[in-house]
Amino acid sequence: MRLADQAIEFSPLPGAIPVWRAAVDAADLPAFCRAAAEGGGRLVALWGADERDRGQGFRLHVALALREGLAWLDLALPAREPQFPDLSPVFPAAARMQRAVCDLLGLRAAGGDARPWLRHNGWPADHFPLRRDIPAHTAYPPQPEDYAFVRVEGDGVHEIPVGPIHAGIIEPGHFRFSVVGEKVLRLEERLGFVHKGIEKRFESLPLHEGHRLAGRVSGDSTVAYAWAYCMAAESACGCAVPERALWLRALWLERERIANHLGDLGALGNDAGLAFGLAQFSRLREDWLRTNGALFGHRLLMDRIVPGGAAVDLSAQAIDVLAAQCDTIEREAHVLKAIYDDHAGLQDRFLTTGRVTPQLAARLGVIGLAGRASGQAWDLRVDAPCAPYDRLDVNMASHRNGDVAARVIVRFEEIFESLRLIRRILADLPAGEIRTPLPPAAEGAAGAGWIEGWRGEVLVALEAGAPGAHGATLRRCHCHDPSWHNWPALEHAIMGNIVPDFPLINKSFNLSYSGHDL
Amino acid sequence: MYQLLKQIVRTGIRTEAAPAADETLRVTAQRLQQAVLARLGRALVIRQVDAGSCNGCELEIHALNNPYYNLEALGIKFAASPRHADLLLVTGPVAKNMEIAVKRAYDATPAPKLVLATGDCACTGGIFGESYASHGRVSSVIPVDVAVPGCPPTPLAIMQGILTAITGARKED
Structure with a gap:
């Protein structure tokens, strides 16, 4: 080929x-x-x-x-x-x-x-x-x-160093702003502070246990990473996963997407001075996570996806609970969207703030949610769908303004689409087994997993090593976070904006430090 | 504005006080407030420090401020600077690239100070362990008063950890 x-x-x-x-x-x-x-x-x-x-x-x-x-x-x-x-x-x-x-x-x-x-x-x-x-x-x-660091010279230019420890409950990284008055001329990021040797750690794990570590590369995307890892491992082993398990994985991936979007929409309201938004959306997010805990045994859905299938099943009663919750969240999210849309103060902060034009986004290779808000219409669930997405006809959210407002709208639209997908998954969930044993992997067998997480596409590529005491070992495993592509875009998005808008712009991207630093 | 007010009225007060399903939370919240008052006679201020976490713990720490747990209503709030803090809430294994920053945050926190290691990684090094890039548990870098296990610990467990840190400190008086 x-x-x-x-x-x-x-x-x-x-x-x-x-x-x-x-x-x-x-x-x-x-x-x-x-x-x-x-x-x-x-x-x-x-x-x-x-x-x-x-x-x-x-x-x-x-x-x-x-x-x-x-x-x-x-x-x-x-x-x-x-x-x-x-x-x-x-x-x-x-x-x-x-x-x-x-x-x-x-x-x-x-x-x-x-x-x-x-x-x-x-x-x-x-x-x-x-x-x-x-x-x-x-x-x-x-x-x-x-x-x-690259220095910006000129009359009245001064630097504001921020981090690695930031002012909120956020991951660590360093930002060096060069500013004149309030206006940002340049931002330079210095990341790598939470580098903890994940790739080296993989090499000491058996192939069938790597999903737990992959699920902790970036905790907010644990489902996406665990699925990508398992897809890669199953590819290397030639494992056919039961259909029901694939549908459960999609259910969890969409639930993870909604949980993160709910959290972000609240935080974005708060960063623009609307504490009401944080209170409301964090309440919805908590309801959502409690359902995860009650039905699946983990609020963030860690370790629910395992090589060969899924760790927990779904009862008929649980399907009703999940479907009813979709209705509740949809109703509430529509009310909150109308309030956000009509709130002049909020829209004043959102509109034209932190713009990444479609041309710039294409040049930089911005992907995922932030890419779709800047005209980069690419979503793995649409463009390279794995099962069951090949049967779900996902509608992609896409906008061209590339500002904070566009990244907010994409989040709202993806919540409503994911709710629709969850209803479809619940209605059409195939019966049968949820897990199959992982066949032994040949030494040197390679596999790749590629999943559209809530932030963007997650790639896991791995190679099986020699057989060990607990089955095949992992010779090499590389996890790739979409944040790699989008952190540089943040440096561009802040240019010409004022320093106090940085937290808002940063939150509108909400990139992973841990997923990037490995 | 009408829609916004309507939504606030419609939502009502969601902070959990009485429902049976969350009885443990209500009790914890009350005991926590008493302990804070007895120990400090004022608000407890927390500085959260991510020393290398996967960000899972941060998600659950954020949840402490949602209307259900409503930590701030108990007089406990998060500060932007360690200089304003009584307690450091540390997550993650300590990445070697974060060692200096964590030590500086500890030194900048005025005494008497408390350190709460939050999550399996902060307690033991967790799944990341010790390596060329990681010191593992938080106590290998700064003194720890209380360690809350969990991957990640639930918001309720973190609240209980804060309580334990405060009551433990009282006994030493």
């Missing part, structure tokens, strides 16, 4: 979604990326692997979203001075991923930003903790750190 009119032969990877894999050389990679980008393709993820214990060098993996599905490219690199072509001129979102690959594995992009990204003071610049000959528990003394 050939993709993007390039002379590279791809072979399909078995599994729930179309994944095409091919080995490329250093000249083919940028050429393929350029051709893919010209045809509307996007960068999904970029990561590396250490293959020196197999008598090879290193390997760079690049995943692209194409019309035909996910293209997964492998570039072999030498063991000594591994270097690969800089892809950031084609895909700006590649820049930080390349810096992360350099920090963790020592694979360097030939050009582009050479500053560290995930490495702060935790390990020396010439040590690469994700290499297989570095033990996971290696303790390094704190290193001196001098990060070169």
Whole structure:
């Protein structure tokens, strides 16, 4: 199979979604990326692997979203001075991923930003903790750190450093604002503070237990990550998941989407001075989470999705409870939407604030919810639907204004659509088993899982290792959060806005630090 | 404005006081307020510090301020600065990249101060454990008074943890 009119032969990877894999050389990679980008393709993820214990060098993996599905490219690199072509001129979102690959594995992009990204003071610049000959528990003394922020010069320009610990109940990260008066000229983000070695940790887990760690890459997206991980593991093992389990997974994914949108809509009202919105939406969110706890045993739905199926089933009475709750939430959300829409003070704060135009969003590769608010009409549930989404006819929310108001509207529309989907799932839920044993994975078997979480698309790519005491081990597992693509867009969205609008703009994106820092 | 007021009236007061299903919460809330008054005679102020969490714990800490748990009505509120705080509510394993920030937040909190390690990761290192990038449990970096397990702990469990921290501190007087 050939993709993007390039002379590279791809072979399909078995599994729930179309994944095409091919080995490329250093000249083919940028050429393929350029051709893919010209045809509307996007960068999904970029990561590396250490293959020196197999008598090879290193390997760079690049995943692209194409019309035909996910293209997964492998570039072999030498063991000594591994270097690969800089892809950031084609895909700006590649820049930080390349810096992360350099920090963790020592694979360097030939050009582009050479500053560290995930490495702060935790390990020396010439040590690469994700290499297989570095033990996971290696303790390094704190290193001196001098990060070169870009300085803005000019009359009256001053800097406001914020974080890593922020003023609210939020994850840590550092923001460096360059401002004149109240107006923001430039924002530079410095992330990586919650890097806790997740990818290294995966390599000590058996394949059939990795879903628990994947479900804690970003707690607000635990369903999306667990599903993506299980999809990847099931692809590597050739496991056919019972149909009922797939429908339950979709039920939980939509419930997770609604829970997060409810929370965000309340917080957005609050950040614009309408505490009423927070009180109302946080009440609805709490009702929603309590139902999760009562029916499924976990308020955030952690560990409900397991390799081979689902951990808990749904009774006939529970279906009635869930359907009734959909009606309640829909009614309440319509009332609150009307209040938000009519509230002049709120709309004044929302409209034209933190704009990312469709042109800029396309250039930066903004994805997910924030992308759909800026004209990037892409939703995996529509464009590359896995079961049961291929049967649900999802209506995508899409707007073009790219401001806080647009990101609010997309959230409202996605709540109503997800409520519709939940009703369909409850009505058509197939009978049968919810779990099947995971067949043993062959050493070296690879799989990919790709799921449209509430924030955007989550990718998990993994490779099975040698058989261990508890079944197959995990040789490598890479989890990719949509926040990688959208954090750079936040730097653009704030430009020209005033400092006090930053919390509102930031919340309207609501990006993950943990999912990004790994 | 009419619709907004109507919604407020229609919603009523949702803070849980009496319903049987949430009896434990009501009792906890009352005991908590007494303990706060006895210990401090004023509001307890909390500074939340994410030392490396997956953000699951943060979601449940946020829930403490929803109308059901209504923590602020008990005189307990979250502050923006550790300098205004009586208690640090710390989540996550301590990422090595957060070590300095966590220690500085602790040093900036005026004595007497309390530290509540919240969630499995803060208690034991949890699923992330100790590694080149993680110190594991919070007590390996700063002193901890009370540890609340759970992944994540429920809002009710976090409220109980706050109570335990306050009553425990009283005994030491």
